[in-house]
Amino acid sequence: METKKEELNVHEVPSAFNIIKREFKKDKIALFSFTLLVSLVVIIFISATFFLDVNDVMKVRLLDKYAAPLEGYWLGADYGGRSILGQLVIGARNSIMIGVCVTIITEVVGIVVGIVISYYGGWIEDISMRIIDFISVLPTTLLIIVFATIVPKYNVVTFILMLSIFYWIGTARLIRGKVLSEVRRDYISASKTMGTSDFKIIFRELLPNISSIIIVDMTLSFAGNLGIETGLTFLGYGLPPSTPSLGTLISYATAPDVLADRWWVWMPASFLILILMLCINYIGEALKRASDARQRLG
Numbered sequence: 001m002e003t004k005k006e007e008l009n010v011h012e013v014p015s016a017f018n019i020i021k022r023e024f025k026k027d028k029i030a031l032f033s034f035t036l037l038v039s040l041v042v043i044i045f046i047s048a049t050f051f052l053d054v055n056d057v058m059k060v061r062l063l064d065k066y067a068a069p070l071e072g073y074w075l076g077a078d079y080g081g082r083s084i085l086g087q088l089v090i091g092a093r094n095s096i097m098i099g100v101c102v103t104i105i106t107e108v109v110g111i112v113v114g115i116v117i118s119y120y121g122g123w124i125e126d127i128s129m130r131i132i133d134f135i136s137v138l139p140t141t142l143l144i145i146v147f148a149t150i151v152p153k154y155n156v157v158t159f160i161l162m163l164s165i166f167y168w169i170g171t172a173r174l175i176r177g178k179v180l181s182e183v184r185r186d187y188i189s190a191s192k193t194m195g196t197s198d199f200k201i202i203f204r205e206l207l208p209n210i211s212s213i214i215i216v217d218m219t220l221s222f223a224g225n226l227g228i229e230t231g232l233t234f235l236g237y238g239l240p241p242s243t244p245s246l247g248t249l250i251s252y253a254t255a256p257d258v259l260a261d262r263w264w265v266w267m268p269a270s271f272l273i274l275i276l277m278l279c280i281n282y283i284g285e286a287l288k289r290a291s292d293a294r295q296r297l298g
Contacts, residue, residue, distance in 0.1 A: 019290050020286075020287065020290045023286050023287075023289055023290040024286055027282075027285075027286050027289075029282050030282045030283055030285065030286035033278065033279040033280075033282035033283050034279070034283050034286075036275070036279055037276070037279040037280065037283065040272075040275070040276070040279075041096060044089055044092045044093050044096065045093055045096075047089045048089050048090045048092075048093040049093075052086050052089060052090055054090055054244070056086075057082060057083055057086035057087060057090060057244065058082055058087075058242065058244065059082065060080040060081060060082065061077070061080070061081030061082070062080070062081055063081060064077045064081030065077065065079055065080070065081050066078070066079060066262055066265070067081065068264065069264050073085065075088065075264055075268055076262075076264035076265065078249075078252060078265050079252075079258075079265075084249070084264060084265060084268060085268075086244075087244040087248075087249060088246075088249065088268050088269055088272065090244040091244035091245045091246045091247075091248065091249060091269065092246055092272060092276075094156070094239065094243060094244060094245055095226060095229055095230060095245055095246045095247070096226065096276075098156065098159065098160055098163075098225070098226075098229045098239075099222050099223075099225040099226035099229060100222065101160045101164075102160055102163045102164055102167065102225040102228075102229075103218055103221050103222045103225050105160070105164040105168070106163075106164055106167045106168040106171055106221065106225075107168075107171055107214070107217070107218050107221065109164070109168040109171075109172070110168040110169070110170070110171025110172040110174075110175060111171060111172075111175050111214065113128060113132075113168070113172040113175075113176075114171065114172040114173070114174065114175025114176040114178075114179060115175060115179055115202060115206065115207075116128075117129065117172075117176055118175070118176040118177075118179040118180045118183065119179060119183055119198070119202065119206070132169055132172055132173065135166065135169050136169055138166070140166045140167075141232075143166070144162050144163065144166070144232065144237065145232075145235070145237045147162050148162070148232075148237040148238070149237070154240060155240065155243075156239060156243065159229075159238060159239060163225065163228065163229070167221075167224075167225065167228075170221075171217055171221065174213070174217055175210065175213075175214070178210050178213055179206065179210065182206055182209055182210060183206075187205060188201060188205065188206070191205060212287075212290065212291030213291055215287055215291070216284060216287045216288045216291055219280060219283055219284040219287055220280075220281075220284045222280060223276075223277055223280040223281060223284065226273075226276065226277070226280075227273075227277065229245070229247065230245070230246050230247040230250070230273060231247065232247065233245045233246070233247025233248055233251070234247040234248075234250050234251045235251075236251070246269045246272065246273055249265065249266055249268070249269035250266050250269050250270055250273070251266075252265045252266050253265070253266035253270075
């Protein structure tokens with residue numbers, strides 16, 4: 001009898017993975033978005049890593065200037081006779097890698113800062129929050145543009161670090177608010193009374209209880225960072241011109257003749273960004289519902 005009761009209790013409290021899995025099964029759009037996103041990422045990274053050479057793709061061929069699709073190139077060529085398909089695949093890989101790197105760095109910094117300042121409180125929280133408030137009111141985009149202009153030997157690594165310096169603030173605020181409510185709960189008080197070290201309380205008890213909101217924030221932050229990179233590159237303050245990017249391809253549409261008559265130069269990148277953003281947002285919505293029992297579909 002006791003064994004059966006234990007089995008029933010196990011089934012009554014499903015794991016976080018099972019909750020997310022069940023939510024995706026109920027939401028067919030989110031499941032399709034997840035499958036499509038994973039497939040696109042795998043195809044992009046495999047193609048860009050094993051089948052394409054950056055130097056060959058970016059080689060100027062003036063005789064193929066603005067070649068139309070299927071005229072020597074699957075998706076045509078740009079003003080330098082460079083393959084749009086090659087730039088699209090390599091640019092998508094670069095944009096996704098930058099989005100992932102910025103997301104990981106900002107999430108780690110934001111989570112650590114948010115937990116530390118809210119768990120210990122006192123003067124640590126006061127000083128940290130004043131710093132966070134100061135960074136929050138800064139014109140972030142303008143500062144990044146200034147840094148991109150004055151920093152020597154500007155490259156992908158520099159770009160990732162500049163974005164990471166400013167965009168951990170939102171995560172820190174989110175985690176701080178969540179942890180402030182968690183540290184007042186009985187299980188934290190009981191652990192402190194029993195003499196459990198702060199390290200064990202944070203990593204064994206606190207983090208698992210806020211893991212759902214961290215997953216949701218990472219998903220939505222990735223979409224935001226991907227859009228920020230693309231937007232800055234579109235404005236000319238992102239990746240260097242010699243490095244393929246989705247933002248660079250879209251920026252060709254600023255020329256009226258390209259926008260009107262040479263749609264194949266900018267439309268594939270725009271369409272790919274639209275698909276990526278929609279997939280990430282649908283996945284984020286499903287994860288958000290999974291983290292809130294009141295919104296779950298199943």
